[in-house]
Amino acid sequence: MPMRYTPSAAVTAPLGIYVHIPFCKRKCDYCDFYSICDYTDKLMDRYLEALIVQLNDYFRHNRRKVDTVYIGGGTPSVFGGKRIEKLLKEMRRLVELVPGAEITVEANPESIDEKFLKRISSAGVNRLSMGIQSADDRELASIGRLHTYSQAVEAYHLSRKYINNISLDLIYALEGQTMERWMDNLKAICDLAPDHISCYCLKVEEGTPLDRRGCVQPEDDVQADMYLESVKYLESRGYAQYEISNFARNGRISRHNSRYWDLSEYLGIGCAAHSYYGGRRFAFVSDIHAFIDGVLHGKPVVGEQDEMDYWNCSGEYVMLKLRTCDGIDPEVFEQRFDQSFEPYARGLEKYVRSGHAKLEMGRWKLTPEGMLVSNAILADLLDSILEQAE
């Protein structure tokens, strides 16, 4: 008899911890993440204090094994090496960081220096994720980045001296970007030989400076070609795609981000941090002052929450797994959820006929063409499941 999946069944599995650092030197023109630019050292110290209180609240009486830690933002490099070191020291006291745990810190080129790198590497950080975004200075300026490409290259080489697993982020489909210019960017980044590359399509979010300026992106078919050519080119340079936007050399995938696509538990610490923990999805308030005040004075700081019911959970698992190149194994699905995969298989068949999905060695996967329109496919798939259930 297959076991029904319950969150408590996963309690002994190692956990991932995300820590949100909501400080940025300046807001990029495309960004709608929660972060603030008017910070002081005093505020950052109080925020660190609140993070440590939260870690104690969760783990003082519940020492968990942890195998991935991701300190993201915002710009953690703005928070400084000393604070990150203190945070990790406290974390090690409260949880059991398993040998070989992946500890990632996000950083921006203009806020990395030797002192920062020395501190975080001696604190155990073994992976750096750097936002480079473009290899073209005009493009960087057009999206409000604070660094030039040569500064980014310098920061990358400096980082290599201390951290041997580096991921670089790039954005394509920028205003005025041609296919040729995008491929030049990609080539320049591959020449640096990072271990991991993330390529995101620019999304002009409502209310951002790009939106207000009426940013015009390349036509949809050009964007589609940019994506499909990138997948091919990265493959030819040794970067295997393992998720819609993520590529790794020598198997150096992001183990932390992979938890998200596997619906494994993770706890987000800090304001605006999201969690999937104890069978619930929740997020802390997106207001640093309310967050600090709440945590330090024992007041509630959960902003949104959602009990993951059984169906909700299995549907989300399918959506997340189909984002990955490994796709979904119906047997694993059926064992985990005690539920037939058949309705999903029926929903996916039409996409096999259209060339957007495939069934390979018993696993359902999206093709690169399917990944390109994954949001539409996944929404349609969920709708068809709901209809079949009615």
Ligand code: SF4
């Ligand atoms: S550095 Fe990152 S989090 Fe900060 S504004 Fe730019 S994109 Fe947003």
